[in-house]
Amino acid sequence: MAKSISQEFVKGLWAEVPPFRLVLGLCPVLAVTKTVENGLGMGVATLFVLVCSNLLVSAMRNVIPSKVRIACFIIIIATFVTIVEILMQALYYPLYLALGIFTPLIVVNCIILGRAEAFAAKNGLIASFADGLGMGIGFTLSLGVLGAVREVLGSGTFWGTSIFGPSFQPFTFMIEAPGAFVALGLMLCVMNLVGQK
């Protein structure tokens, strides 16, 4: 039993890491990864919602009638997103401003609904927790890596501190919309290359 739970956890980190392997939930991935800080902040917010909604959906899986399950899942997710929104507004206001409309948009992140439907609705509490945690951490790390690539190339900084010195001419393309698409596409390509071996 213990082994299978650790497997549920680990699969989210590489084998099924959400934005790359499943190509789901792309909007926040593209939009908030201008800097590492924003990327990680978004990742942690999603992680929180994912773990909580997985736990609640799993706990209520025998109560929710299957015909209205999607609506119930969405309400559960929307509730946790509202909690995150209010918490973030109170505690991390600059991050709340930086993420903008993408905080309420966690509701429609396909990963969360996807995990609720595909996993939490069929599995026990502990397994769902492990699944949510693994997927959430995988998602956070992916956002962090993409954010790091874009911030280093696009503004020549990492976590706000300059790393190339003043003579560096930033590659501004990377922090604009086109750069987001190209960077994610190329990262997907690198993941495929590594995965092939």
Add this chain to the structure above:
Amino acid sequence: MGDLILLVISCILVNNIILAQYLGNCPFLGTSKKMETAIGMAMAVVFVLALAGVITWVTETLVLKRFGLEYLRTVSFILVIASLVQFVEMFLKKVVPALYVGLGIFLPLITTNCAVFGVAIIISNNEYTFLQALVSSTAYAVGFGLALILFAGVRERIDLGRVPKPLQDASIGLVTAGVLSLAFFAFKGMV
């Protein structure tokens, strides 16, 4: 009037919902492999997005603001959109069966399309008037359709070429989207 025309241009081209605001990327990549599915999705979105923009505006102004329930925005918007999609589905099935068959699977999928929810939130954040909400949600929807159909045309061509194995499918799709986004980026100076 001039303001509204500017708003239309800005919503369709300058702030294109997919290529400049990063919304609705899942259906953008998922349904653009064939021109047929792209047109189906684009039509379904134009239909629902224009309606959803207006209805969420009404919900917010008449219900949430009047009773001081703004913190319920996320929950109520998503419920309104989900039921709207359900309602549109039933309505089309009864009244325009041909269109219903044409839209097929794309209609229910729109509930989780973040473009619809995103536009509702954008309208609410900008505190648009009713007319502005109507115009901008329609224009955003047209922008979505435009980007999706253009992208599907490009992707059909790419399928004919030889793409290196690791770059195939979603990967080359994203790079192509980047190039298309660069083209739309040129509109930035217009408004």
